[in-house]
Amino acid sequence: MEKVVIIGSGCAGLTAALYAARANLKPLVLTGRQPGGLLTTTSVVENFPGFPEGVEGYELMVRMQKQAERFGAIIKFGTVEAADLSRQPFVLTVDGERVEAETLIVASGAGHRHLGLESEHKLENKGVTYCATCDGALPMFRNQPLVVVGGGDSACEEAMYLTRFASVVHLVHRRDTLRASPIMAERTLAHPKIKPIWNSAVSEVLDVSLDKVTAVRVQNLKTSEATVVNCAGVFVAIGHIPNTGVFKGSLNMDEQGYIVPKHGAATNVPGVFVAGDCADRVYRQAITAAGLGCAAAIEAERYLAARDE
Ligand SMILES: Cc1cc2nc3c(=O)[nH]c(=O)nc-3n(C[C@H](O)[C@H](O)[C@H](O)COP(=O)(O)OP(=O)(O)OC[C@H]3O[C@@H](n4cnc5c(N)ncnc54)[C@H](O)[C@@H]3O)c2cc1C
Numbered sequence: 463m464e465k466v467v468i469i470g471s472g473c474a475g476l477t478a479a480l481y482a483a484r485a486n487l488k489p490l491v492l493t494g495r496q497p498g499g500l501l502t503t504t505s506v507v508e509n510f511p512g513f514p515e516g517v518e519g520y521e522l523m524v525r526m527q528k529q530a531e532r533f534g535a536i537i538k539f540g541t542v543e544a545a546d547l548s549r550q551p552f553v554l555t556v557d558g559e560r561v562e563a564e565t566l567i568v569a570s571g572a573g574h575r576h577l578g579l580e581s582e583h584k585l586e587n588k589g590v591t592y593c594a595t596c597d598g599a600l601p602m603f604r605n606q607p608l609v610v611v612g613g614g615d616s617a618c619e620e621a622m623y624l625t626r627f628a629s630v631v632h633l634v635h636r637r638d639t640l641r642a643s644p645i646m647a648e649r650t651l652a653h654p655k656i657k658p659i660w661n662s663a664v665s666e667v668l669d670v671s672l673d674k675v676t677a678v679r680v681q682n683l684k685t686s687e688a689t690v691v692n693c694a695g696v697f698v699a700i701g702h703i704p705n706t707g708v709f710k711g712s713l714n715m716d717e718q719g720y721i722v723p724k725h726g727a728a729t730n731v732p733g734v735f736v737a738g739d740c741a742d743r744v745y746r747q748a749i750t751a752a753g754l755g756c757a758a759a760i761e762a763e764r765y766l767a768a769r770d771e
Pocket residue numbers: 469470471472473474475492493494495496497498499500501503504506507508509510540541542543569570571572591592593595596597705708737738739740746747748749751
């Protein structure tokens with residue numbers, strides 16, 4: 463039986479592993495299908511403290527893994543398919559195998575909703591991105607026209623943030639009003655650099671043949687008229703999907719599936735802790751995920767110590 467099982471090997475999971483390993487708990491980290499997490503899908507990360515020149519996302523995650531392993535963390539390729547949290551020890555089904563754990567740290571992250579276009583997929587990291595805070599300041603987007611897709615609070619926040627760098631921000635939305643909160647919508651539409659394109663959807667990102675974003679093809683959903691909007695970047699902000707399906711019914715979640723922590727990193731199930739983007743609908747950054755991973759490991763260690771007293 464494992465003392466600590468960490469579900470996920472992104473910034474949250476590997477930081478939790480480092481702390482739990484240094485507390486001599488020999489944590490078992492289950493990587494899921496994306497070892498290293500979301501950051502391995504990006505090129506340069508410029509806002510992780512300690513790397514003044516920036517660091518490749520993949521390299522940062524390899525370093526985090528090595529640091530955790532140095533103190534005894536065990537990294538295992540495996541995906542949790544089911545979890546029984548109704549009894550102690552907790553029982554996980556990992557690729558068909560049974561794993562028992564005294565404590566769990568859920569750090570399973572959240573995926574981005576995609577537009578579902580082949581051109582979007584091909585130009586990911588070549589101008590198509592899902593995070594303005596992460597990528598907006600990159601030189602390729604400076605003083606260039608940019609497109610944000612979406613109409614909720616996140617899309618408005620992304621558009622507002624991008625006005626610092628862009629020459630103009632086209633906000634493409636399927637309806638003729640924003641879904642965002644009234645104050646956010648008002649502020650967004652009042653910004654002189656933000657130009658809404660209503661009742662429209664992006665049907666293609668151009669130009670796959672040049673291997674970079676040069677424009678988007680936008681279709682008006684009412685008239686079917688297609689136009690081409692020149693841009694250097696497309697920021698897709700149509701929501702996230704937390705990877706929390708296996709915990710439905712056992713861990714408290716909000717309506718979108720984010721786990722709702724109970725004071726700090728604890729959950730409604732004693733002995734189960736949570737960290738990173740699967741419980742964070744607000745910040746969703748590498749450094750916040752890492753910080754929450756640290757908190758979850760400290761909580762797990764204290765839980766085990768108190769139980770064994
Ligand atoms: C393209 C891109 C660029 C980004 N750039 C930046 C940036 O520059 N700076 C920044 O701060 N942030 C950036 N981010 C955001 C950052 O990547 C996330 O905030 C961070 O990765 C969250 O860490 P996490 O550990 O919570 O989740 P994730 O990194 O998503 O890791 C989740 C882990 O859980 C595993 N998992 C999921 N389900 C299961 C399961 N059932 N069983 C076992 N394991 C499971 C996955 O395989 C993965 O290992 C970027 C994101 C993207 C997509």
